[in-house]
Amino acid sequence: MVNTERNIHQIMILDQGIIQFNAKPKDGIAFLVKNKVISEDPLDIAKFLATTDKLDKHVLGNFLGKDNDFSIAILNMFASLFHYDGVPFDLALRALTSRFAMPGESQMIYRVLERFSVYYSS
Numbered sequence: 582m583v584n585t586e587r588n589i590h591q592i593m594i595l596d597q598g599i600i601q602f603n604a605k606p607k608d609g610i611a612f613l614v615k616n617k618v619i620s621e622d623p624l625d626i627a628k629f630l631a632t633t634d635k636l637d638k639h640v641l642g643n644f645l646g647k648d649n650d651f652s653i654a655i656l657n658m659f660a661s662l663f664h665y666d667g668v669p670f671d672l673a674l675r676a677l678t679s680r681f682a683m684p685g686e687s688q689m690i691y692r693v694l695e696r697f698s699v700y701y702s703s
Contacts, residue, residue, distance in 0.1 A: 594618060596635075603637040606644040607651070623651075627658035631680055642681040646689025653692070660696040673701050 594616045602609025610626060613619045619629045630641060645656045659680075665673045677697055683690055 591618075599633065599635045603640050606640060623654040624658040624661075627655050627662060630655070631659055631662050636681075638680070638682040642684045642693075643689065645681060646684035646686065646692050648688065648692065656692065656696050660693075660700050663700070665701045670701065673697075 595613075595618055598609050598613035598616065598618055600609070601612045610619070613629070614621050619625050630636065630645075644652055645659060646652070660677060663673070663677050668676070674697060678693075683693065
């Protein structure tokens, strides 16, 4: 009974964090860190963002494309999570961008593509 209540509580915390992320990404991440769903480590945050299906893809794309140290660190780790060896360019790019909607601003798109190119070419 206690484990069931704990699991329901954890699911509620996760859902609340996702809702907050979809409204304001930094607030959602802060909520999830505070509630120990994820750590402050950019790799941990990137793994969460890459594997959580309920995130708004447009919000995620805009967050990853932002020009601040926090978003850039997470974008760097996010791009590193995908397997690129031997994968044709278009399929590798599609795999990365299937998790989010490409932002509309050209500088944001540049940041995303630049990080992709670093990992694709290495």
